[in-house]
Amino acid sequence: MANTSKGKTDMDPILREIREFRLENRKQFDVLKEDILKVNVRLDEAENRIERTEERVGNAETAIAEMLKLNTELLNKLLDLDCRSRRENIRIYGVPEGAENDSPSMKQFVEQVLHSGLGLADKELDLNIERAHRSLGPTPPKGVPPRSILVKFKNFLTKETLLRRAWQGKGFVWNKNHINVDHDYPPMILKKRKEYAEVRKVLKEDRIPFQTLFPARLRVRFKEETKIYDTIEEATDDMAKRGYNITTIRPPGTTLEQIQRLQWTKAERLTTRDNINTGRATSYKERLRAFRRTPSPSSEK
Structure with a gap:
């Protein structure tokens, strides 16, 4: 009995420290829980703002695409009027x-x-x-x-x-x-016609007859056929395939093409967040059992 009472007396400070440790942890977890709830509220607000921003960006891209199409049409009409005035x-x-x-x-x-x-x-x-x-x-x-x-x-x-x-x-x-x-010619057409300078140089060197058509097209009389190119990109690509030593020009991406290539996808909103207590598969007691002292072989003897 004496040994038992003495063992309990030795365990009392340990149990008291464990209780104090649990109490302190509980208070800290309550503070963390409150902070996490505040963060969750702010995240919900941020998600709502992002969702509204995504909608506004999508509408803005649609409006910009329509304006660019209209701008292109107006530029073509303006160019036609400029040509007619000359x-x-x-x-x-x-x-x-x-x-x-x-x-x-x-x-x-x-x-x-x-x-x-x-x-x-x-x-x-x-x-x-x-x-x-x-x-x-x-x-x-x-x-x-x-x-x-x-x-x-x-x-x-x-x-x-x-x-x-x-x-x-x-x-x-x-x-x-x-x-x-x-x-x-208007400056815009002159600029496009000058883009064929390298192509015309190669054709002249190979003595291939060609003619520059209005507004900025090129008619080339190859031995096997007569080809009409509408753009410099089309001309350089076809002539490179035919074996001519010429630099291939790739068409520059316009703002409208870049917008049309964009694939805007909205992020899926998260459902109700998991409870902050999820994942606590074991209680404090079960975790503390891992630190239980195991008697040494010498003490059992």
Whole structure:
């Protein structure tokens, strides 16, 4: 009995410490539980905000896509109007800077150049030039190609007749200068036509006949067929497949194409969160049993 009472007396401090430890843990877990509940509330609010933001972003992307389509249509119409406003215009390339200084006006100078270069008789064709001037911009330095001369006719048929005659002779020579005549294209079309520079160079080297069509297409007469390319990307891709040494150009992705490729998916909302007590498969007593002292072999003897 004495040993039993002595054993209980020895265990009392341990049990008391365990009780205090459990009480302290319970208080700490209550604080953690309260903090977790607050976090859960804030997460619910964040999920609601994200869901509303996703909806607004989706609506914004739809609106932007529609606006980009409308913008493209308006740009095409604007380009068409710009081309129509230049229907009576031509550009003359290769006339040296200052060659017009001795003439009373640019209009009379252009008439003289066209009559002389194209071999027009005085009364063969009334040019009816409304106005003529150098392209806008500063005078280029020596060694740089001269600015083109912009000419506007009163009659569209006059312009077409002059262009046809100039193209038949692939331009003309005036005062030992090779002069070219072409349509007055808008800057956007000029930019697209210049993109074919490398393609035209390769075709010229291989002596393959080609023709640049309006607005920015290329007709190539290969031995086996005649091919018309609508874009520089299509031309370089096809010619590379035919074995020509040319850099393949990939079409740049527009903003509209990027938006259309986006696959916006909403995140699934979580259901009611698991109870914070889930996972406590064992009680404190069961966990503490793992620390129970096992009697040593020497003490059993």
